[in-house]
Amino acid sequence: MINAKQAAYTLLLAGVFCSTNFTADAQKKDFTLTGHITGLPDGELYLAYGTMKTMKADTAVTKNGDFVFKGKVSEPSYAMLFNKTYTVKIDLYVDATAPVIIEANIDSLYDAKVQGSPVVNEYAKYNQAQNDTRKPVQVIYEQWMKAYNDKDSVSVEKYKSQFNRARNEQSDMSRKMQLDFIQEHPNHPGAAWELMHYLDGKTLEKSKGLFGNLSKSVQASEQGKEVSARIATLSRIAVGQMAPNFQQLTTESAPVTLASYKGKYVLLEFWASWCGPCRAESPNLLKEYKHYKDKGFDVLAVSLDDKKDKWVEAIQKDGMPWTQVSDLKGWKNEVAGLYGINAVPANFLIDPTGKIVARDLRGEELGKALAKIFPM
Incomplete structure (x- = not known):
């Protein structure tokens, strides 16, 4: 699955260069970021910064590993330094109260040093701790890829198993560290940024409490306001709520409403042709659809595509x-916005009355849920 944080990066990289929804420059203050990455080829680097909805990006030309960015922010803001191939990707905070300085080596970017104001330094400390959990996983992945290239099938299976186990362990550690940061830094603006990524349908109730524990200034920040709005959205489409009705067009431009599915169970599936995990789930969904379609089950899929030919091609394939x-x-799909979608695949199981009874059912979970609804 493309999770919330990965989706955030996808959103950022897909639309950051055309973003215009940001606070007027007159209300912002100047910040400066200078850096040096040893071994970095001459070219371009990009700095994306802002909240989830106000993200914008600047470009800098690198020379001998040196680069400088200058911009404006109305408050300390999350930022990501990256290049076109994403071989460079450094998470940080920028702040107008002090210059931000980055020192790194192209061969060990997980150990990049980021210094600046106390806000910048505290987030850098947290991000370094997160990176430390990723290093062992990266080492195993590189061993796996080497075995694959060497056509060493025995080692491939060994490292693949080790990688999956290490990745799951790392994900659990990362999640705990994220939660700890939110709880232990109620006055840090990064707590709102991390909460935005921790927050989903399954963590909604806990996230409400976490948000309530943030300082008033963080709650009132631009990122804090976005967290508050997302909590309201997720509360509206939580399990037990009535599914909001909508109308969109099919590939043949025929209007379809969710209300037309009342009287049967319908899985409202959000996906896209470019989403690998979505496409990988298609065979399982097709199996369940064929098994239960004559018993009162249906699927209504909403695509987050922006090119019709790719959408149609994926449906057919x-x-x-x-x-x-x-x-x-x-x-920016309007139904996705209505349902608070910021990661795909995602789905909602809706009962014959139009009530949401489950969400994010995939694989065996979907089969088990449908088996309970339609016993043999």
């Missing part, structure tokens, strides 16, 4: 027979 709709606005 994967052999998906259920109704497909989209407004071809990509991540």
Whole structure:
């Protein structure tokens, strides 16, 4: 699955260069970021910064590993330094109260040193701790890829198993560290940024409490306001709530409403042709659809595509027979916004009355849920 934080990066990289929804420059203060990455080829680096909804990006030309960015922020803001191939990706905070300085080596970017104001330094300490959990996973991945290239099938299986286990352990550690940072730094603006990524349908109730424990200034920050708005959205589409109705068009421009599915169980599936995990789930969804479609089960898929030919091609290639709709606005799909979607795949199981009874059912979980609804 492309999780919330990965989706955030996808959103950022897909739309950051055309973002115009940001606070007027007159209300902002200047910040400066200077850096040196030893071994970095001459070229371009990008700095994306802001909140989830106000993200913008600047470009800097690098020479002998040196680079400088200058911009404006109304408050300390999350930022990501990256290049076109993403071989460089450094998470940090920028702040107008003091210059930000980055020192790194292209061969050990996990150990990049970021210094600046206390806000910048505290987030850098947290990010370094997160990176430390990723290093062992990266080492195993490199061993796995070497074995693959050497056509060493025995080692491939060994490292693949080790990688999956290490990645799961790392994910659990990362999640705990994220939660600890939110709880232990109520006055840090980064707590709102991390909460935005911790927050989903399964953590909604806990996230409400976490948000309530943030300082008033962090709650009132631009990122804090976005967290508050997302909590309101997720509360509206939580399990037990009535699914908001909508209308969108099929590939043949025929209007379809969610209300037209009342009287049967419907899985409202959010996906996209470019989403690998979504496509990988298609065979399982097709199996369950064929098994239960004559018993009162249906699927309504909403695509986050923005190119019709890619959307149609994926439908045909994967052999998906259920109704497909989209407004071809990509991540700005209006139904996705209505349902608070910031990661795909995502889905909602809706009962015959129109009530949401479950969400994010995939693989065996979907089969088990449907088996309880439609016993043999």
